[in-house]
Amino acid sequence: MKRRQFLRGAGVGLAGTAVAAPALAQAQPQIRWRMASSFPKSLDTLFGSAEQIASRVSKMTDGRFEIRVFAAGEIVPALQVFDAVQNGTVECGQTASYYYVGKNPALAFDTTLPFGMNCRQQNAWMYYGGGLKLTRELFKQYNIVNFPCGNTGAQMAGWYRKEIKSVADLKGLKFRIGGLGGQVLAKLGVVPQQIGGPDIYPALEKGTIDAAEWVGPYDDEKLGFHKVAKFYYYPGWWEGSAQLSIYVNIKQWELLPKSYQEALEVACAEANIHMVAKYDANNTAALRRLVAGGAQLRAFPRPVLEACYKAAHELYGELSEKSPDFKKIYAAWSKFRDDQYLWFRVAENTYDNFVYSVKRPAAAPAKKG
Ligand code: CA
Numbered sequence: 001m002k003r004r005q006f007l008r009g010a011g012v013g014l015a016g017t018a019v020a021a022p023a024l025a026q027a028q029p030q031i032r033w034r035m036a037s038s039f040p041k042s043l044d045t046l047f048g049s050a051e052q053i054a055s056r057v058s059k060m061t062d063g064r065f066e067i068r069v070f071a072a073g074e075i076v077p078a079l080q081v082f083d084a085v086q087n088g089t090v091e092c093g094q095t096a097s098y099y100y101v102g103k104n105p106a107l108a109f110d111t112t113l114p115f116g117m118n119c120r121q122q123n124a125w126m127y128y129g130g131g132l133k134l135t136r137e138l139f140k141q142y143n144i145v146n147f148p149c150g151n152t153g154a155q156m157a158g159w160y161r162k163e164i165k166s167v168a169d170l171k172g173l174k175f176r177i178g179g180l181g182g183q184v185l186a187k188l189g190v191v192p193q194q195i196g197g198p199d200i201y202p203a204l205e206k207g208t209i210d211a212a213e214w215v216g217p218y219d220d221e222k223l224g225f226h227k228v229a230k231f232y233y234y235p236g237w238w239e240g241s242a243q244l245s246i247y248v249n250i251k252q253w254e255l256l257p258k259s260y261q262e263a264l265e266v267a268c269a270e271a272n273i274h275m276v277a278k279y280d281a282n283n284t285a286a287l288r289r290l291v292a293g294g295a296q297l298r299a300f301p302r303p304v305l306e307a308c309y310k311a312a313h314e315l316y317g318e319l320s321e322k323s324p325d326f327k328k329i330y331a332a333w334s335k336f337r338d339d340q341y342l343w344f345r346v347a348e349n350t351y352d353n354f355v356y357s358v359k360r361p362a363a364a365p366a367k368k369g
Pocket of ligand 1: 214
């Protein structure tokens, strides 16, 4: 009898626990955020990645933490996402930090620097080389918490109406370019223009600019640059990779339940892998279509690359003198980069050079039926 009572009692206890669990889950607040993206809806890589993050966060929180994503210009202009998050106009944003080097040149490290690290090395720096810690300290000045949320991989150098055969051909070129690359090219006579994604094509079409770079074949094809400038140059040495970032207003971040913070962090890390995978998977076919449609592929001559490399490092010296933030991060970043080069030159580079250059056997001929 006593035992049965005990069991019944335990049963009640268990039932009580079972009921309590959903009640606890319901106690998690319903939170709705707005995310301003710097990118247009037509780019399923960049804008699509922000939507993927929002969708994953919603699913991981049973629909309790909902983020609505707005394309460039819908509620915030493409290049004002930083300000909107800093001021709390929106809770979060998706952008590239090098758009804001006018505020602080050190913000470039959160995207890339000309002749900077490749995608693998950037991730190594951010997650395990102190990059996230250093950039978070920097962003704290602006009430922002930053998360790596994607990467383009090495970019193309964009679309030109005229060929660039020597350094002299850069003189007077009105060129749309993001980040510190414009400041490097300005030393060689280029007139750099910072223009948001949706506004580049009209500027190139009208002739307001002579050339424009964006990302690479898959995005560039969608933006239609090949219709108005046929020389397609590589490599985009100002973006040996380019990291995208999610910005969160620090006050809003601190108000989030811990589990929602984890969900957002996990979704950003996932997007960081998926974006470059999507670019890599789609760029080949897009490049084939562009070339079939008349795009003329051109590599920058080595003397042009060497002049740009020299100008870039002059700029880093100047920025280190002007900006304590830049100086501090550049010292750590360049040391990490040099160490990465040491390692990558051994196995990765030797392997890559061999497999890209070796004569591959012809594909087996189709069987005759
Ligand atoms: Ca670019």
